[in-house]
Amino acid sequence: MQNFSKILPQIAWDAIDTVMLDMDGTLLDKHFDDYFWEVYLPEHYSLLHNISIQEAAKELRERYRKLENSLQWSDIAHWSHELKLDISELKLRIDHLIAVHPYVQEFLEFCQRLGKRLYLVTNAHPRTLAIKLDKADIGTWFDRLICAEEVGFAKEQPQFWIRLQSMLGFDPARSLLADDTEKVLQTAARHGIGVLIHIAKPSSRRPTVYSEEYVSIDSFKELIGPVK
Template sequence: MTPAAVLFDMDGTLFDSEPLWDIAIEELAHLYGAQVSAEVRLNMVGRSVDESMVLFHDGIGQPWRDAAASSAWIYDRVTGLFATDLVWRPGAQELLHEVRAAGLPTALVTSTNRRAVEVALDTLGRHNFDAVVCGDEVAFTKPHPDPYLRAAKLLNVEPADCLAVEDSPTGVASALAAGTRVIGVPNAVTLKPMTGLTLLPTLAGATLAALSAATA
């Protein structure tokens, strides 16, 4: 069944951008005279920066730090990196172009804030999305269903008729909670099999027809 719309996550799904977030997080840890463990970093993947900064501060043993100030620092650094260093994940650009060529509505659904997303859209192509939902534009971001529910509403389609493409457990949880069909393409964090989730090792060679059939 061809979906009524395709909803794409950004970081780790369309772009291999987690290494850019790693750079910013490691630099901030160094600025604070600390190091962030791999376990803490993985737990931050897919979450909003504000939520991630709470985990980050706890992880480096400095829970008293101001999350808003750290978030602002991270976004300043990442926005600069987005302008110069974004790299597409294998098959992601080709799938996005195929979906657009088929005339299907698309949305970008991300926990990243609007300021950084606007920079990323220079590479993604604004014309490739009929709606954009950012982490600072919903009452509750991933893993809450709000972002995907909002995307479906903006596209005037039912969530159950949509196909979401995600890479993180947090994003998958959000899309499943909203009632969409979900393709999971793990990147920085392993995805566990679960009802409603179709796992792929990569989007390389993936076609709209194959994804539709796999999630029917």
């Protein structure tokens, strides 16, 4: 049970040039990912190996944990090879679960009207990005879509932000990052990203969890203000 108050957003938009947004859990409902990795994939893995779904889920959780905060965690080619299952094909079978969070479109339009540079910055594999943007019509709002694979490091790693700044030429102090993973926000903070926003409800099926350290929002509606 949380016993602290939500830190409310107070954004000085005239002090921000660049807006960087995570995809899974931030722009898109994380229910798709949670269901895929925790339910759907274990079901298929259990059939392949003739074990119970519970055993499959336990084995997969252990495999996931070993690769947390690394590029391999999001590499569907790696998982397809390791698990002997076509991860891309399995994701396509349940792509009807891919959904955009409320007020995302409105926030992207708001940023565009303000003339901000907009970047989608995700750990997702390029194939996963393509699958999701085929169902979620948000890709055209961005100046550039960046997968961690292109950068060479996961967002949780300090080298990611060094290389990303070199690639995009943004001023960290005049940049905003929204992400549902606090470890990513912590790493970005160490790089000097000026405004950090925590997404408190990444999945529509799970409880809201506010950050003790960062400004938290339930939806992007909280960041949309009048355009001067």
